[in-house]
Amino acid sequence: QKALEADPSKKLCYYYLNKTSRSFAAVIQELDDDLRDAICLFYLVLRGLDTIEDDMSLDLEQKVKLLRSFDTIIYQKGWTFNDNGPNEKDRDLLVHFDVVIDEFLRLKPGFQKVIAEITRLMGNGMADYATGEHRENTSVATIKDFDLYCHYVAGLVGYGLSDLFAASGLEDPSIADDKTLSNCMGMFLQKTNIIRDYREDLDDGRQFWPKEIWGNYAENFGDLIRSDHLEKSRACLSAMVLNVLELVPDVLTYLSKIQNQSVFNFCAIPQVMAISTLALVFNNLDVYQRNVKIRKGEAVKLILASTDMDNVIAIFREYIQVISQKNETTDPNFLKISMAVGKDFLGA
Numbered sequence: 001q002k003a004l005e006a007d008p009s010k011k012l013c014y015y016y017l018n019k020t021s022r023s024f025a026a027v028i029q030e031l032d033d034d035l036r037d038a039i040c041l042f043y044l045v046l047r048g049l050d051t052i053e054d055d056m057s058l059d060l061e062q063k064v065k066l067l068r069s070f071d072t073i074i075y076q077k078g079w080t081f082n083d084n085g086p087n088e089k090d091r092d093l094l095v096h097f098d099v100v101i102d103e104f105l106r107l108k109p110g111f112q113k114v115i116a117e118i119t120r121l122m123g124n125g126m127a128d129y130a131t132g133e134h135r136e137n138t139s140v141a142t143i144k145d146f147d148l149y150c151h152y153v154a155g156l157v158g159y160g161l162s163d164l165f166a167a168s169g170l171e172d173p174s175i176a177d178d179k180t181l182s183n184c185m186g187m188f189l190q191k192t193n194i195i196r197d198y199r200e201d202l203d204d205g206r207q208f209w210p211k212e213i214w215g216n217y218a219e220n221f222g223d224l225i226r227s228d229h230l231e232k233s234r235a236c237l238s239a240m241v242l243n244v245l246e247l248v249p250d251v252l253t254y255l256s257k258i259q260n261q262s263v264f265n266f267c268a269i270p271q272v273m274a275i276s277t278l279a280l281v282f283n284n285l286d287v288y289q290r291n292v293k294i295r296k297g298e299a300v301k302l303i304l305a306s307t308d309m310d311n312v313i314a315i316f317r318e319y320i321q322v323i324s325q326k327n328e329t330t331d332p333n334f335l336k337i338s339m340a341v342g343k344d345f346l347g348a
């Protein structure tokens, strides 16, 4: 805390961290010294990128230019951005982004390089996506497109965090060797959120579910909410959950490699929240009507329990059991789901 008093711009960075995501911000602040500032700033740089990508009021050319140059912008002392639309929820962060840049430039060069490289890859990935053929309603056609989009916005974060863990010396450098595992850490969170956020995204005119999946159950993406369509909507939801369940073994393998306690908590908590959310959305048609979220009490219980690998495996086992119990023989995906939940636990 004394470090925060001495350095007002660092204090502001933690103010923005807490403003953009209170619950997760607390977990970041528990990280051991060398990593805490690096991951706080990585989070804020990513949030800055996200705020630009999300802002529909920016014209495409300006947005693409910003996305493709964000990895150099973070080195430009004094840079700020005031053209975000008024309703952009994190516009305040970009208005004061010079403070983030000042603190970024105080990081060890090793940390700066990791953050800049992921920013470069993600900014260009987002720009490619924004100018791609799906520009109109940001629709995702194939499962391959779905995986590529989730890699850009979330898998790359896993890459960057593994590199920061290695650079900090708190984790064995081998944590960054298997990029598939790092990628899966992001995919699992992002794909679960995309299922949970179906209705919110539909109402915002955005669709991230791959047509290769939902096209088997509906003519139009919005048909899934119709009450005369329930059996097909339920089957579509199962197919989406099935696609995410495949990632469970790799997520558990990644977590089992972590040595440092604060790093383990930081990595495990979002993953157990995600498996809990996945069990909640499975076979739950409310997903098509509103944004379903796990109860606060459930979340607190999960946070307290996610401190070691045995507990995390027990939590995954519990929620995979819930999915198995909710699985219905009338569901065309019944067998595939029961195979997936069976396989998920042959491994660990």
Ligand SMILES: COc1cccc([C@H]2O[C@H](CC(=O)N[C@@H](CC(=O)O)C(=O)O)C(=O)N(CC(C)(C)C)c3ccc(Cl)cc32)c1OC
Residues within 6 Å of the ligand: 021, 022, 023, 024, 039, 042, 043, 046, 153, 154, 155, 157, 158, 161, 162, 182, 185, 186, 187, 189, 190, 193, 266, 267, 268, 270
């Ligand atoms: C090894 O990889 C990780 C290890 C630990 C945490 C995360 C991952 O967890 C949060 C967790 C988080 O931010 N939770 C929110 C709740 C929510 O968004 O549903 C919160 O608790 O407020 C999250 O969701 N994302 C956003 C992406 C998924 C796009 C990467 C995220 C954004 C920036 C950073 Cl530095 C980290 C993460 C990891 O990223 C893969």
